[in-house]
Amino acid sequence: MKEREKARELILTHGTNSPFEIAAQKNIVVLYEDLGKNIWGYFTCTNRIPCIHINNRLNYMRALFTGAHELAHGILHPSINTPFLRRNTLFSVDKLERQANRFAIHLLIGLKEPExxxxxxxxxxxxxxPELFHDFY
Ligand SMILES: [Zn+2]
Known part of the structure; x- marks a missing residue:
């Protein structure tokens, strides 16, 4: 299934397109940590407890995108502890990263349409x- 349909299905199931509200409904833990200058976030599943880690240095827009991106890993790649979402993700050719970015974009777009x-x-x-990710749309 394409990322766009997956994202829409998730929004309809949970009644929101907020990655943080969806994570809460799915019992996915969201932790804010200082991850330094280059890492935005990552996803882990330890002892069957899924967890989204977000760098507490990010501004709101970037933290929101990271939440959506890591939630995508939790939905699309639940058994994989993902590589870090680095600053240079835009140039990543990694298939899982591209899927997570596309999913994150469609989740944040939600049911909105261009005017x-x-x-x-x-x-x-x-x-x-964030502009850094516009090319994934
Ligand atoms: Zn990732």
Missing amino acids: AGETRQQFLFRCGI
Whole structure:
């Protein structure tokens, strides 16, 4: 199933497109930690407890995107402890990372549609997606 349909299905199931509300409903722990300058977040599943780790140095928009990206790993790749989402993820050719980024974008877009005259960039900003990831749309 494509990432877009998966994201929409998740939104309809949980009644929200907030990665943090969905994580709470699915009993996925969200932890904020100082992960240094280069790491945005990562996903782990230890003793069957899924956990999203987010760098507490990120601004809100980046933390939200990281939450959506790591939630994507939890949904799409639940048994894999994912590699870190690094600053240079934009250039990553890793299949799991690309899937997680596409899923995150469609989750944050939710059921919103571009308005007349709105550019792709304006639309994606309105949905809370950092520019670094616009090419995954
Ligand atoms: Zn990732």
